[in-house]
Amino acid sequence: MSLLAVESLVVAHGDLVAVRDVSFNIEEGGVFVLLGANGAGKTSILRAISGLNPPRSGTIASDGRNLAGLKPHEVAAAGIAHVPEGRRVFPHLSVEDNLTVSFLVRRTNLKLAQARDNVYALFPRLAERRRQNGGTLSGGEQQMLAIGRAMMNFPRLLMLDEPSLGLSPLLAETVFERLGEISKLGLTILLVEQNAIALRLATRGLILTNGQVVLLGEVSALQDSEFVRHSYLGL
Amino acid sequence: MSGLLVGGVYGILAVGLSLAFGVMRIINFAHGELVMYGMFAGVVASRMLGIDPLLILPISFLVGALIGVAQYQIVFRHFVGQATLQQLLAAIGCALVLQMIAQLIFGADARTATSIFSGQYIVFGPFFLSKAQIVAFVIAASTTLAVSLLLNATAWGKAVRAVADDVEAAEIVGINSSTVNIGAFALSAGLAGLAGTVLVTYFPVTPVIGFSLMPMIIIACTIGGLGSLGGTFIGGICCGVIQQITAMMWNSALQDVPLYVLLLAFIAWRPTGLFGSRVE
Ligand SMILES: Nc1ncnc2c1ncn2[C@@H]1O[C@H](COP(=O)(O)OP(=O)(O)OP(=O)(O)O)[C@@H](O)[C@H]1O
Ligand SMILES: [Mg+2]
Numbered sequence: 001m002s003l004l005a006v007e008s009l010v011v012a013h014g015d016l017v018a019v020r021d022v023s024f025n026i027e028e029g030g031v032f033v034l035l036g037a038n039g040a041g042k043t044s045i046l047r048a049i050s051g052l053n054p055p056r057s058g059t060i061a062s063d064g065r066n067l068a069g070l071k072p073h074e075v076a077a078a079g080i081a082h083v084p085e086g087r088r089v090f091p092h093l094s095v096e097d098n099l100t101v102s103f104l105v106r107r108t109n110l111k112l113a114q115a116r117d118n119v120y121a122l123f124p125r126l127a128e129r130r131r132q133n134g135g136t137l138s139g140g141e142q143q144m145l146a147i148g149r150a151m152m153n154f155p156r157l158l159m160l161d162e163p164s165l166g167l168s169p170l171l172a173e174t175v176f177e178r179l180g181e182i183s184k185l186g187l188t189i190l191l192v193e194q195n196a197i198a199l200r201l202a203t204r205g206l207i208l209t210n211g212q213v214v215l216l217g218e219v220s221a222l223q224d225s226e227f228v229r230h231s232y233l234g235l
Numbered sequence: 236m237s238g239l240l241v242g243g244v245y246g247i248l249a250v251g252l253s254l255a256f257g258v259m260r261i262i263n264f265a266h267g268e269l270v271m272y273g274m275f276a277g278v279v280a281s282r283m284l285g286i287d288p289l290l291i292l293p294i295s296f297l298v299g300a301l302i303g304v305a306q307y308q309i310v311f312r313h314f315v316g317q318a319t320l321q322q323l324l325a326a327i328g329c330a331l332v333l334q335m336i337a338q339l340i341f342g343a344d345a346r347t348a349t350s351i352f353s354g355q356y357i358v359f360g361p362f363f364l365s366k367a368q369i370v371a372f373v374i375a376a377s378t379t380l381a382v383s384l385l386l387n388a389t390a391w392g393k394a395v396r397a398v399a400d401d402v403e404a405a406e407i408v409g410i411n412s413s414t415v416n417i418g419a420f421a422l423s424a425g426l427a428g429l430a431g432t433v434l435v436t437y438f439p440v441t442p443v444i445g446f447s448l449m450p451m452i453i454i455a456c457t458i459g460g461l462g463s464l465g466g467t468f469i470g471g472i473c474c475g476v477i478q479q480i481t482a483m484m485w486n487s488a489l490q491d492v493p494l495y496v497l498l499l500a501f502i503a504w505r506p507t508g509l510f511g512s513r514v515e
Contacts, residue, residue: 050407072406088404090397101397105409153409
């Protein structure tokens with residue numbers, strides 16, 4: 001059974017159909033990348049999976065368990081973490097409290113402080129800023145916090161929506177490096193990106209255009225695709 | 236000086252409203268009715284059971300919280316995140332129903348309750364102060380402090396503030412925002428109930444008192460900043476002090492006039508109040 005199985009997914013915002021008939025499976029391990037231009041429907045897919053935007057039709061299952069109708073916090077409890085577009089850290093909570101409130105699901109035997117220390121080990125920068133409010137962090141630090149927050153629930157699948165958006169190339173590089181480390185720890189990653197660096201990290205993926213899958217497969221196939229050559233390599 | 240004491244009670248009356256707004260963006264126009272039930276709880280204790288109203292504060296809190304949860308389940312949960320006109324009308328409807336029920340149970344007459352401090356005064360320098368008001372202020376201030384601690388130092392309180400900051404983000408990290416909302420609303424309503432019982436030790440209650448308390452509650456919230464609990468409490472104190480000064484210097488019949496002017500000024504120039512609108 002797949003860690004995540006998306007079948008004939010349709011997502012609509014009112015009359016606008018943002019995602020049409022999208023199907024893909026993610027197996028345990030590795031980085032699955034979801035590429036697409038602005039407005040392709042990437043965020044809509046992630047929000048449907050995490051229960052923020054219930055789909056119009058189609059099924060989403062994790063290890064055979066149907067996620068339809070679950071509230072976002074129940075999806076989180078099922079081991080699917082979502083690092084949302086725009087980071088969305090809690091601006092008036094300290095870094096430490098951002099992590100603390102993200103530890104309610106208890107998917108681990110670790111104590112709160114140990115879980116936080118794991119995150120601080122991954123992002124030492126956050127440890128230095130632990131008393132600072134989320135809203136006063138730099139964009140890169142907020143992204144680290146958003147990822148760290150998602151790690152607090154010890155998810156099986158970590159979904160990230162354009163983590164490099166708005167970051168300097170150097171910072172984006174750092175974030176992707178950390179994601180590589182997280183992936184090596186055995187955590188499966190679903191990475192939504194427009195940034196071509198994502199391909200270096202990925203094992204499999206798909207390309208989305210106008211809400212539809214135009215290519216699904218190994219990362220080598222994606223790299224050779226016209227979409228990637230055209231958008232990222234300028235060919 | 237007695238303006239300060241009265242203002243502290245305005246503060247605690249307003250803190251609950253401010254909390255519900257900060258977390259859920261709901262303005263509970265029936266907040267004054269929750270206060271009214273807290274006041275009647277004090278009357279029942281004092282007149283029928285012969286118990287000092289100040290001893291039943293936990294029960295008053297529960298009375299307020301229970302009515303609040305009923306309000307939330309029936310009305311407000313449909314309006315979370317939207318302080319719309321419909322929400323206001325629903326809240327006013329809610330207030331009228333609560334008034335009617337009180338009228339049926341308690342009748343329309345003004346009732347009072349007496350605590351061991353009622354009707355006693357102490358002289359403090361040039362001031363002549365009601366003991367009931369001093370006690371009321373102390374309870375109001377310490378309750379506000381306790382709520383602030385609850386929100387800032389406990390896991391539940393932090394979850395409440397997370398929901399206030401960003402409901403969606405709170406949900407995706409695993410916080411059940413519906414239960415957090417019910418809890419926060421119950422706390423808000425419980426505070427109103429508790430404040431009512433404190434108030435009735437020096438101020439008589441009628442079933443329609445809610446609507447006469449509401450302007451002061453709103454002004455306190457506007458000055459302090461809807462959502463900011465400490466700010467709201469200070470806003471309440473400002474109201475009490477300004478009222479008192481106006482009554483002394485000018486005319487007690489016009490004591491609320493500067494407050495309304497101030498309300499308009501804040502709405503025009505600083506709608507987020509002195510302390511902004513974040514929950515803390
Ligand atoms: N809440 C909404 N209401 C109405 N339309 C929406 C809403 N959210 C998204 N859309 C529309 O759905 C389509 C897909 O949007 P989506 O955010 O999923 O794209 P995306 O691939 O994440 O784009 P980007 O790379 O810019 O983040 C777009 O046409 C967008 O305008
Ligand atoms: Mg997007």
